[in-house]
Amino acid sequence: MGQIRIRAATKRFGAVTAVDGVTLDIADGEFLVLLGPSGCGKSTLLRAIAGLAQLDEGQLELDGRDITHVPPRDRDLAMVFQSYALYPHLSVERNIGFPLRARRRPRKEIDRKVTDVAEALELTELLRRRPRELSGGQRQRVALGRALVRDPGAFLMDEPLSNLDAKLRASTRYELVELHRRLRGTFVYVTHDQVEAMTMATRIAILSGGKLEQVGTPTEVYDEPASTFVAGFLGSPPMNLIRAKVSSRGRMLFAAAPDINLPLGRIGVVPETEVVLGIRPEHLRPHDSRPGIEGIVRLVENLGAEEVAHCDVGTARVAVRGPRPLGLAPGDPVRLAVEPDHLHLFHPTTGRRLLWQDDPAPSPSPRNDATEQGVLA
Numbered sequence: 001m002g003q004i005r006i007r008a009a010t011k012r013f014g015a016v017t018a019v020d021g022v023t024l025d026i027a028d029g030e031f032l033v034l035l036g037p038s039g040c041g042k043s044t045l046l047r048a049i050a051g052l053a054q055l056d057e058g059q060l061e062l063d064g065r066d067i068t069h070v071p072p073r074d075r076d077l078a079m080v081f082q083s084y085a086l087y088p089h090l091s092v093e094r095n096i097g098f099p100l101r102a103r104r105r106p107r108k109e110i111d112r113k114v115t116d117v118a119e120a121l122e123l124t125e126l127l128r129r130r131p132r133e134l135s136g137g138q139r140q141r142v143a144l145g146r147a148l149v150r151d152p153g154a155f156l157m158d159e160p161l162s163n164l165d166a167k168l169r170a171s172t173r174y175e176l177v178e179l180h181r182r183l184r185g186t187f188v189y190v191t192h193d194q195v196e197a198m199t200m201a202t203r204i205a206i207l208s209g210g211k212l213e214q215v216g217t218p219t220e221v222y223d224e225p226a227s228t229f230v231a232g233f234l235g236s237p238p239m240n241l242i243r244a245k246v247s248s249r250g251r252m253l254f255a256a257a258p259d260i261n262l263p264l265g266r267i268g269v270v271p272e273t274e275v276v277l278g279i280r281p282e283h284l285r286p287h288d289s290r291p292g293i294e295g296i297v298r299l300v301e302n303l304g305a306e307e308v309a310h311c312d313v314g315t316a317r318v319a320v321r322g323p324r325p326l327g328l329a330p331g332d333p334v335r336l337a338v339e340p341d342h343l344h345l346f347h348p349t350t351g352r353r354l355l356w357q358d359d360p361a362p363s364p365s366p367r368n369d370a371t372e373q374g375v376l377a
């Protein structure tokens with residue numbers, strides 16, 4: 001079991017509110033990723049769950065038990081740190097077994113569990129070594145092993161892959177997902193890396209300035225970002241965000257900005273409202289017969305299988321992403337098309353997502369509870 005309920009959690013450091021009224025339910029067996037930029041409060045929230053930081057306000061529950069004031073060692077949670085925090089003078093075997101020795105478990109049980117965990121993490125050959133005789137990835141696995149051996153209610157991990165090189169990161173990512181599948185435990189995983197979040201999470205909770213911006217599956221937060229913050233944080237390059245105005249011609253509505261005139265299809269917003277128009281780079285099609293955007297290519301980046309073209313459109317910079325070759329070169333004029341279904345609209349000041357007019361129920365869903373409805377027709 002490992003169900004975690006966080007209720008209106010707030011943590012301040014002097015004038016800084018590191019975690020600001022976060023309410024979040026983490027189901028048993030989830031791989032929940034806390035994602036956000038540096039300083040947004042991810043580590044503080046995780047440390048509060050672990051009991052390493054005391055909340056100023058709010059409440060924490062683990063499997064229905066109030067743990068808000070329970071000391072860390074009695075919380076049945078295991079934490080894995082970015083720095084590994086291994087004991088340098090102890091062998092791998094003794095590092096992994098440490099939590100069990102500290103709990104005075106029988107020798108036989110310790111040996112059995114350490115052997116099992118070492119096997120699962122492919123550390124058997126390394127059990128006699130000291131941490132300094134290991135690579136970064138191997139140290140990371142020892143740190144994981146030390147968390148695993150206790151069989152805790154949930155695993156809390158703070159950027160555990162950030163010291164690894166790109167290749168090892170990718171393979172360890174895969175190993176973690178496998179491990180999660182096998183253990184069926186609850187993982188709460190902190191990262192500022194959107195690729196880690198998108199590839200590993202069952203759900204992503206995105207934090208900004210200590211506040212929860214959105215919680216959803218990777219697909220939900222990518223396809224329906226609740227705010228310009230989320231839209232601009234996910235994706236590489238992130239969603240293009242352009243100030244525009246909704247105008248009408250006959251019964252048709254358009255989003256207009258310098259060198260942009262895009263039919264809005266079924267999107268319902270009051271004409272003459274200011275909006276922020278959002279378009280994913282991969283949804284822009286060059287060389288289309290019905291372009292809505294005209295610009296000049298400034299730079300083309302080769303990503304291997306794909307290319308990204310950065311274009312000037314009016315006063316905006318717009319990224320286009322597609323299979324290589326895109327057929328664009330710096331200095332070229334470019335005409336871009338996009339399907340109305342792939343347009344996102346956000347409120348110009350609050351940044352919240354605007355709803356479709358013909359949504360069956362314009363009432364906010366829990367996932368998008370902060371969606372702006374003020375400019376609906």
Ligand SMILES: Nc1ncnc2c1ncn2[C@@H]1O[C@H](COP(=O)(O)OP(=O)(O)OP(=O)(O)O)[C@@H](O)[C@H]1O
Nearest residue numbers: 013016017018037038039040041042043044045192
């Ligand atoms: N012990 C502390 N004393 C004072 N301020 C702190 C302390 N710990 C964190 N903060 C502040 O709280 C805010 C949130 O910090 P936190 O470490 O949770 O961010 P983070 O999202 O984990 O960032 P990073 O991605 O850089 O690790 C920051 O403004 C930070 O400076």
Ligand SMILES: [Mg+2]
Nearest residue numbers: 042043044158
């Ligand atoms: Mg941190």
